[in-house]
Each structure stands twice: as structure tokens, then as C-alpha cells.
Amino acid sequence: MTALERMLTKALAEIVIGLDHSGDDAIAPEAVMPLLEPIITLLDGLSGQDPRTLVDLITNTQTRRAIQTVS
Structure with missing residues (x-):
């Protein structure tokens, strides 16, 4: 995996984790699934x-x- 591929993978992970862990008040669950x-x-x-x-x-x-x- 190239450095670019690794960086893009990490960026994708940040987006997916952020969407997955967002509270219902931040973004409606029915809005998350079409994105994912x-x-x-x-x-x-x-x-x-x-x-x-x-x-x-x-x-x-x-x-x-x-x-x-935690920090």
C-alpha cells in the first residue's frame, strides 16, 4: 500500500467512524445509511x-x- 493509499484509507476510516459514532441529535440515523x-x-x-x-x-x-x- 502506498503512502497515498494509506492516507486515503485513514481519511475514509475517520469519516465512517465519525458518522457511526455521531449521536442521533448530530445527524439522523436515516441520513447516515445513504451515506454509508x-x-x-x-x-x-x-x-x-x-x-x-x-x-x-x-x-x-x-x-x-x-x-x-480520554486525554
Whole structure:
């Protein structure tokens, strides 16, 4: 994975995690799913090591956000 691909993956993870963790008062759940569905469809097409790499990057992003929240 190139540096650009890694950065774009992290940016995508930030967006998805932000939408997923937004409260109902911030953005209505029925507004979130239409935003996430095209992303989900694209990610379903991943193969090889890519799904594991994506999971690792998302996990690292969530961990980093949790640490920042506690600090």
C-alpha cells in the first residue's frame, strides 16, 4: 500500500467512524445509511489482504480517537 493509499484509507476510516459514532441529535440515523451504503458496497469488493489491512487501519484509528478523548 502506498503512502497515498494509506492516507486515503485513514481519511475514509475517520469519516465512517465519525458518522457511526455521531449521536442521533448530530445527524439522523436515516441520513447516515445513504451515506454509508456506497462505501459498504465498494468495501465488499475488497480481496486478498486488503480487508485485513483496512480492519487494522480502522482499529488503529478508533484506538487513537479513544486515547485523544480520554486525554
